[in-house]
Amino acid sequence: MTLYRRRLLGILYPCVVSLVLFGLMVSKHGSSKERRRTTEPGMLVATHSNRSCERAPYLYVTFHGGKQGEGINQVHRYSRDGCFLGEVLSMKPAVDFNNTDAEPPKLRELRGTVESQHTGELYVANAWKGASAILVFEACSGALQKRSKKRTPNTPLPPRAFHRVLATQASNAAVYHPYGLASHQQNVYASSQDSNAVVGLNSITGLPVPSKTENLTKGVIFAASVDAGGLRGVAFDDNGRLFAATRNAGVMVVEKSGRISHHIPIMDSIGVNYSPQERLMFVGSPNEKSVFALDVDGMKIVKTYTAEGMAHPAGITSFGGVLYVAGHDTRLVYKWEIESMEFLGSFAVGGGDALEDLNLGSC
DSSP, X not given: OOHHHHHHHHHHHHHHHHXXXXXXXXXXXXXXXXXXXXXXXXXOOOOTTSGGGGOSSEEEEEEOOOSTTTSOOSOEXXXXXXXXXXXXXXXXXXXXXXXXXXXXXOOOSEEEEEEOTTTOOEEEEEOOGGGOEEEEEOOSSTHHHHHHHTSOTTSOOOOEEEEEEEEETTTOTTOSSEEEEEEETTEEEEEETTTTEEEEEETTTOOBOOOSSTTSOTTEEEEOOGGGOOEEEEEEOXXXXXXXXXXXXXXXXXXXXXXXXXXXXXXXXXXXXEETTTTEEEEEETTXXXXXXXXXXXTEEEEEEOOTTOOOEEEEEEETTEEEEEETTTTEEEEEETTTOOEEEEEEOOSSSOEEEEEEEOO
């Protein structure tokens, strides 16, 4: 072999070896695009051995529910990576709470959940028309915190004990088939599909807030027309404006005075969620099979989130620059990076029942 050929082989050999090794890595692990495909609906899997499963806040999921044995009448807790961490609600009253109800109500057809900004307690909409109510469960401090410390690692977190009934249809006619819940200052607000109203209640006493007009039921701050087809999700922005989703009339933006200042034509809207970091209001629409990001300063749609197979986006929440959406029919939770709109995958929610609300829980 000539000196020239030996020198040429000396130059080419490292390059050939590098290309072979790279080919082996690609065949074993896939390209970045291929790895991203493994996070398509139903593919993202996490177990309790994953340390990220232990990090709060968690995702609270509600289901369509129904008669006993026909659906899931409970709130399930998942990590943001998809680990199932147990049931959230316990109807056994906390031993350290002076419960005034002789018998706790039956959980059935749960919809919206929200943690109070004022008390830290968890509020849950019991939507069954036979027992429409807003139920209250303990905060993540005190007794629950002590029970959590006694828990064995990598086991389900303890449930939140039942405290009291905040309101029922009997105590407030506007609470009829409640759906969405929102916390704002010292009050909790509930939308109801059959009363077509949003009612404000003191988070401790359950007393109604002052109504915006004399003709409305006590505590009602917004009433949609019958043509609106029923109210769904509700949320407040930093300015104290209420965003109320309706089936047929899009999203109504209600000022503190009760005046409707904007009408956002996103038809068949269900879930709404506000991210103060991005100043975006997220709105989901099965009609459009998408979730839209609304700039609350300009009241314009600035981003759209879609995923293959997502036909019925329901509950929506966000945290840490990530958007989470519950797929009603697919029983999947979808994830996107908010800023780039990059799809981050999805994970399956077990139980075999359709998904409804999706929110954050501290414990």
